[in-house]
Amino acid sequence: MTNERRVLVHPDKVSLAGSVAARFITKMLDLLDAQPVVHVVLTGGSMGAAVLEAVAASPARMSIDWTRVHFWWGDERWVPARDTERNDEQSRVALLDDLDLPEGNLHPFPTSDSGLTLDEAAVDYAAELADHGVDGMPHPIFDITFLGVGPDGHIASLFPHRSGIQVTDRTVIVVRDSPKPPPERLSLTRPVINASQRVWLVLAGADKASALGLALAGASRDEVPVAGIKGRRRTVFFVDQDAAAEVPESLIARDY
Numbered sequence: 016m017t018n019e020r021r022v023l024v025h026p027d028k029v030s031l032a033g034s035v036a037a038r039f040i041t042k043m044l045d046l047l048d049a050q051p052v053v054h055v056v057l058t059g060g061s062m063g064a065a066v067l068e069a070v071a072a073s074p075a076r077m078s079i080d081w082t083r084v085h086f087w088w089g090d091e092r093w094v095p096a097r098d099t100e101r102n103d104e105q106s107r108v109a110l111l112d113d114l115d116l117p118e119g120n121l122h123p124f125p126t127s128d129s130g131l132t133l134d135e136a137a138v139d140y141a142a143e144l145a146d147h148g149v150d151g152m153p154h155p156i157f158d159i160t161f162l163g164v165g166p167d168g169h170i171a172s173l174f175p176h177r178s179g180i181q182v183t184d185r186t187v188i189v190v191r192d193s194p195k196p197p198p199e200r201l202s203l204t205r206p207v208i209n210a211s212q213r214v215w216l217v218l219a220g221a222d223k224a225s226a227l228g229l230a231l232a233g234a235s236r237d238e239v240p241v242a243g244i245k246g247r248r249r250t251v252f253f254v255d256q257d258a259a260a261e262v263p264e265s266l267i268a269r270d271y
């Protein structure tokens with residue numbers, strides 16, 4: 016098995032979401048055959064909900080024992096519970112509310128109406144991660160981490176030319192000046208993401224082409240944060256044709 020980054024191109028957003036959902040279901044079945052619990056990191060953004068909606072629409076999802084699946088988030092916007100800006104809310108509406116999961120399987124970041132300050136919320140989430148840590152690590156080893164990629168190349172809430180992408184001494188950071196609203200956010204750090212067994216980046220649209228092309232051409236993670244992301248076993252970019260426009264042909268595998 017190679018740990019090279021792979022780019023799988025799909026004709027459009029709908030087929031992209033459907034294909035990623037089908038792969039996710041298949042991989043979950045494989046993982047649940049082999050281990051008692053699976054840890055998955057979800058993302059917000061345009062494709063995060065689209066993939067989960069496609070999972071929800073698939074009858075094959077019924078074959079998964081979701082009670083053995085734990086869901087985490089890569090980042091969160093510092094807004095109240097059930098605010099539609101929240102990544103966890105988007106995931107709940109798209110899929111999770113239908114799965115009837117034990118509440119203990121969901122690990123959302125704290126909400127701005129939780130009574131915690133933003134700094135306390137980061138400490139709180141770091142403690143939650145540590146509670147599920149393995150192999151002496153202060154966090155779970157995620158089996159699949161989904162990430163979206165912004166047009167500027169940001170992943171989670173790690174933005175270009177900001178300190179967050181360089182942080183290695185914490186599992187969670189506070190963001191107070193996000194260039195994308197809302198300004199206040201929480202995010203996993205790069206080492207936590209890169210400790211994931213598989214990182215699946217899902218992105219669509221012509222506005223993502225430049226960031227993806229730069230990342231694969233060797234740009235620095237400071238310039239294009241997604242360039243600094245690599246899972247332990249697999250790193251796959253699931254993209255549509257528009258987002259693939261600046262990817263070197265030699266890196267492309269077409270999924271159709």
Ligand SMILES: O=C1O[C@H](COP(=O)(O)O)[C@@H](O)[C@H](O)[C@H]1O
Nearest residue numbers: 058059060061062163164165171
């Ligand atoms: O703000 C965020 O943006 C990214 C990418 O979003 P997109 O809409 O451009 O696809 C997302 O992955 C991240 O989780 C979110 O908080």
